[in-house]
Each structure stands twice: as C-alpha cells, then as structure tokens.
Amino acid sequence: MTVTDEIVQNALIEKKVLTKTQAKTLKHVMEQKGLTLQEVVLEHDWIPDEVLGEILAELYGVEYVKLSDQSISESLLGIVPFQLASHQHVIPFAKEGDTLKVAFADPSNAELISALAKKTNLQIKPYLATQRDIKASLKFYNRDINQKFSKLLKGAMADLSKIESLQDTAKILDAIILFAFQNNASDIHLEPHKNFLIVRCRMDGILQVIAEFPMEIEDFLITRIKVLANLRTDEHRAAQDGRFKIELENNEITLRVSIIPVYQGEKAVLRLLSSSNQELSLETIGYSAHNLEVIQSNIKKTHGILLMTGPTGSGKTTTLYTLLKKLNSSEINISTIEDPIEYQMEGINQIQVNAKTNLTFADGLRALLRQDPDVIMVGEIRDEETASIAINASLTGHLVLATLHTNDAASTLPRMLDMNVEGFLLAATVQMVIAQRLVRKICEQCKEPYQVTQNTLHDIAISNHIQDNLAQMFSEQIQDKESMVTFYRGRGCATCNQSGYKGRIAIAEVMNISTEMRQLILEKATPRQLEERAIEEGMITMFLDGIQKVVGGITTLEEVLRVMRV
Numbered sequence: 007m008t009v010t011d012e013i014v015q016n017a018l019i020e021k022k023v024l025t026k027t028q029a030k031t032l033k034h035v036m037e038q039k040g041l042t043l044q045e046v047v048l049e050h051d052w053i054p055d056e057v058l059g060e061i062l063a064e065l066y067g068v069e070y071v072k073l074s075d076q077s078i079s080e081s082l083l084g085i086v087p088f089q090l091a092s093h094q095h096v097i098p099f100a101k102e103g104d105t106l107k108v109a110f111a112d113p114s115n116a117e118l119i120s121a122l123a124k125k126t127n128l129q130i131k132p133y134l135a136t137q138r139d140i141k142a143s144l145k146f147y148n149r150d151i152n153q154k155f156s157k158l159l160k161g162a163m164a165d166l167s168k169i170e171s172l173q174d175t176a177k178i179l180d181a182i183i184l185f186a187f188q189n190n191a192s193d194i195h196l197e198p199h200k201n202f203l204i205v206r207c208r209m210d211g212i213l214q215v216i217a218e219f220p221m222e223i224e225d226f227l228i229t230r231i232k233v234l235a236n237l238r239t240d241e242h243r244a245a246q247d248g249r250f251k252i253e254l255e256n257n258e259i260t261l262r263v264s265i266i267p268v269y270q271g272e273k274a275v276l277r278l279l280s281s282s283n284q285e286l287s288l289e290t291i292g293y294s295a296h297n298l299e300v301i302q303s304n305i306k307k308t309h310g311i312l313l314m315t316g317p318t319g320s321g322k323t324t325t326l327y328t329l330l331k332k333l334n335s336s337e338i339n340i341s342t343i344e345d346p347i348e349y350q351m352e353g354i355n356q357i358q359v360n361a362k363t364n365l366t367f368a369d370g371l372r373a374l375l376r377q378d379p380d381v382i383m384v385g386e387i388r389d390e391e392t393a394s395i396a397i398n399a400s401l402t403g404h405l406v407l408a409t410l411h412t413n414d415a416a417s418t419l420p421r422m423l424d425m426n427v428e429g430f431l432l433a434a435t436v437q438m439v440i441a442q443r444l445v446r447k448i449c450e451q452c453k454e455p456y457q458v459t460q461n462t463l464h465d466i467a468i469s470n471h472i473q474d475n476l477a478q479m480f481s482e483q484i485q486d487k488e489s490m491v492t493f494y495r496g497r498g499c500a501t502c503n504q505s506g507y508k509g510r511i512a513i514a515e516v517m518n519i520s521t522e523m524r525q526l527i528l529e530k531a532t533p534r535q536l537e538e539r540a541i542e543e544g545m546i547t548m549f550l551d552g553i554q555k556v557v558g559g560i561t562t563l564e565e566v567l568r569v570m571r572v
Contacts, residue, residue: 109135198271292511343370344385446507
C-alpha cells in the first residue's frame with residue numbers, strides 16, 4: 007500500500023493528534039521548504055516520535071519499532087552497509103534465525119525489501135521507524151568505525167617497530183579511508199611535518215585533524231597509496247595523479263589521488279568520489295520550489311547553453327550531474343568532456359581530458375560534435391576557444407551544460423564576453439545561469455532555537471553591509487526594536503563531533519534569460535544592471551536563498567555569511 011502524505015495527514019487529524027490549523031501550516035511549510043510531512047511534523051515537535059510511529063505503522067500494516075530502545079550490535083550493522091542504510095533509510099536491529107528485522111522509513115518498498123533479502127541471503131521482516139529515529143540510529147555505524155579507528159591508531163603508535171612493510175600500513179590506511187567514508191568526508195589530507203604526519207579530513211567543507219602519526223610511517227603510507235593508484239613508487243620529486251577503488255566492509259569506495267613533493271616529504275590528498283548510483287535530486291541538494299520551476303522549464307529545451315558557476319568545492323559538478331540524470335534516457339545521446347571524471351554514470355559517454363595526448367576541452371568538444379550528441383556537458387570553460395565551440399554547438403541544435411568560475415550569476419555573462427564571445431551569439435544561446443555555494447546544515451540531533459532582537463540583527467547587518475537584505479526578510483516578524491526573531495543553532499553533540507553542523511545544503515540563485523535580459527546582454531550591461539533586472543523578473547539572490555534557509559532553521563546566519571564572504 008502506498009501511504010501518501012495526504013493519507014497520513016488525514017489519519018493524524020482523525021486521531022486528533024493534529025489540528026486543522028496545524029494541517030494548513032503543515033501544507034504551507036511542506037510546499038515552501040520542499041520537506042516531507044514527517045520532516046515538518048517532527049521539526050515543529052507537533053507529535054511525539056512514538057505517536058507518529060504507531061500511526062504510520064498502522065497505516066502500513068506493520069509493527070512499529072523504537073530504535074532508540076534497541077541495542078544494535080556491530081555484527082548486525084555489518085549485514086547492511088552504511089551507504090545503503092543512509093541512502094535508503096533502513097536500519098537492521100535484530101536477527102532471529104534466518105530472519106533479519108529491519109526498520110524502514112517506508113516499509114511498503116517491496117523492491118528494496120527484495121534487494122535486501124537478495125544481498126543478505128536472509129528473510130526480511132519490515133518494521134516502521136520514524137525518519138528521525140533512523141537518522142539518529144545511523145550514528146551506531148560511526149560509533150563502531152570510530153572505535154576501530156582509535157584502536158588501530160593506538161596499536162600503530164604503541165609498536166612502530168612492527169611496521170616494516172606495506173602490508174603493515176594497509177590496515178591503517180584502510181581505517182583512515184573507512185573513517186572518512188562513513189563520516190561523509192570529501193577529502194583526506196596526509197601532510198608531512200618535521201616530526202609527525204598529520205591526517206585531516208574535510209567534513210562538511212571544513213578540514214578537521216583526525217590523527218597524528220610519527221614520521222617513521224609516512225613513507226610506508228605514501229608508498230601504499232602509490233601502489234593502489236598505480237603510480238611510480240620511485241618518483242619523489244614530481245607531482246603524480248591517479249585513482250583507485252577499494253572495498254571495505256561491503257562498501258566500494260572510489261578515490262582520486264594527488265601526490266606532490268613538499269619540503270618535509272610528500273603530501274597526498276585523496277578525494278572520495280560518490281558512486282554512480284547515488285540518489286541525486288535537486289530537492290535534496292537544496293533547491294527551492296521557485297528555483298526548481300525555473301530549472302525544469304529550461305532543461306526541457308533542445309538547444310542553447312545552461313551555465314553553472316561557483317568557486318571550487320561549491321557542488322557545481324554534483325548539480326550538473328543531477329541535471330544530466332534527469333535528462334538521461336535511451337532516446338537521446340548525452341556526452342561529456344571532463345577533467346577529471348567525478349562520477350561514472352550509466353548511459354552517458356564520458357571523456358577524460360588528457361594533457362599527455364593533447365586531448366584538451368576544446369579538442370574533446372570538437373570530437374563530441376561529430377558523435378551525434380543531443381546533450382553535451384563541458385566540465386569547465388577555461389579559455390576563449392572552448393567558449394567559442396560551446397556557444398556554436400548550442401547554436402546548432404545541441405543543449406550544452408557548462409561551468410565556469412565567477413562569484414554570482416550576473417557576473418557570468420560579462421565573463422563570457424571577456425572571453426571574446428560575441429554579444430549577439432551569447433544573447434541568442436544562453437538560456438539560464440545558476441550560481442551556487444554550499445552551507446553546513448544545523449545538526450538535527452542538537453538543534454535548538456534562540457531569539458535575537460532587531461537591535462542585534464541591525465548590528466549584524468551594519469557590520470556585514472546587508473541592511474536591505476535583512477530588512478526585506480524580517481519585515482513581517484519585526485515590529486519594533488524590541489521584537490524578537492527566532493533563529494536556530496546546533497549545541498554540539500557526538501553526532502556532529504561537537505560542531506553543531508551535520509551535512510551540507512546548497513544556496514543558489516537561478517537567473518532565467520528573458521527577452522529583456524537578452525537585450526541587456528547585447529547592450530553589454532554591467533553585472534549590477536543584469537542582477538537588478540533579474541530580481542525584477544523574480545530571481546531570488548543567492549544570499550536571500552541562504553537567509554530563507556536560516557529562517558527555516560536549516561542553517562545559521564553565520565554560515566551563510568561565511569560562504570558568501572559579503
């Protein structure tokens with residue numbers, strides 16, 4: 007049985023645990039934030055977890071389980087890999103003979119239940135658990151890997167004399183990679199210093215030290231990485247790049263490797279690449295309903311160029327691949343030219359730029375045009391030649407998606423003109439420009455409300471030169487200088503490593519290119535003029551999108567200011 011949000015809402019009203027007034031608010035918040043009914047109900051604490059769980063279980067026709075009351079063993083967690091558990095919102099919590107008891111957020115997903123049975127070779131008995139309870143229980147995976155990681159570190163530090171080969175360091179490297187993977191880190195840094203090797207992981211965009219090793223094992227670790235990535239182990243004076251796959255505890259992890267010589271030795275950075283079956287959607291990335299509507303209308307077009315901009319690490323590639331995923335079908339030919347290929351996707355032809363064979367973005371793009379493409383993605387427009395070919399491709403019946411580096415959407419169009427793209431060609435081809443940043447999300451396990459006065463907001467606005475923006479957002483809430491506005495923050499807990507943040511979400515602006523905007527491009531308007539016109543036509547600036555997420559309790563004002571650097 008499919009249990010829709012409407013069915014759940016009616017059941018909650020019928021059982022008198024949700025008022026009709028709350029139901030109206032619920033619908034409004036769901037539409038505004040793009041959240042599910044469960045997320046909104048639990049976020050506002052309208053209904054206790056157990057009450058909601060019992061009602062949902064009754065609707066699904068299964069038993070309810072409160073995971074926080076369960077003692078979940080390490081052996082059980084090993085049956086269902088962390089990646090599968092976190093992506094599909096499932097937790098194994100008990101095993102009786104050949105039957106595995108699994109908590110689902112959606113126990114009606116027969117396909118998932120069948121896949122779990124096949125993967126585990128066990129009969130699956132589904133139970134209902136709330137989304138909040140499942141998310142909280144995912145920390146058990148982190149608990150186990152953190153304990154293993156600490157144990158390995160202590161062992162390595164206690165008996166360095168036994169570390170005499172690559173095999174001895176393999177377990178240490180495996181533990182570092184698994185720790186990074188299960189803590190959703192994007193990069194691992196191994197940095198040599200005079201007396202020790204520091205290991206840092208970039209989690210939610212921020213580098214955090216996770217371990218320090220004596221320098222005696224630096225050479226072993228770097229050599230182990232070189233062997234895995236098929237790099238030269240006798241080369242210590244030149245930069246080397248590679249990649250490798252490794253399977254750890256039923257998880258296949260792909261890593262891109264960069265090794266460079268530094269004063270104290272060699273530094274390695276390992277980028278963890280998401281698998282091709284990752285569940286990507288613009289909603290989960292953080293795009294608002296308004297921005298989604300603009301994007302949907304533009305990706306349906308059969309020609310033109312869609313531009314994506316933002317600094318390195320702002321999630322541009324992830325968003326572009328999400329768009330490609332929506333476009334991907336057996337009826338069209340999608341090809342990409344990238345450096346490097348971040349995600350491997352079925353049904354898409356991907357070309358890797360290769361300087362050694364003189365395969366540049368421009369050369370690769372020329373070659374792709376002879377491959378009968380419908381959609382082309384250009385990893386980055388770096389020069390005048392690539393820009394010219396991309397524009398001409400979009401003129402000849404191809405939909406082109408491309409990235410470049412500017413601070414906002416409005417600056418992107420003058421940047422293309424700076425690369426000697428003719429104004430009339432740019433005006434005729436560009437359909438949409440997306441600018442994006444990533445902000446850290448407040449940890450759901452330790453989120454708490456707090457209030458600030460207008461005076462405090464005014465001081466923040468003055469110091470950051472954002473008076474007009476804040477006044478626009480909070481005009482309804484603030485009536486006088488003593489009025490209070492509710493914000494949210496994370497206290498810090500074990501789940502978020504005491505940071506108050508867990509995960510990241512996009513803040514974005516989506517500029518639709520209208521007839522009036524095309525005229526401004528022809529007139530070589532300034533970024534300010536382009537932005538003002540776009541705002542008049544309904545564009546929500548990236549900063550205001552961030553402020554909306556602050557008001558919604560998704561992130562903090564400090565975090566928006568940090569990534570915007572206003």
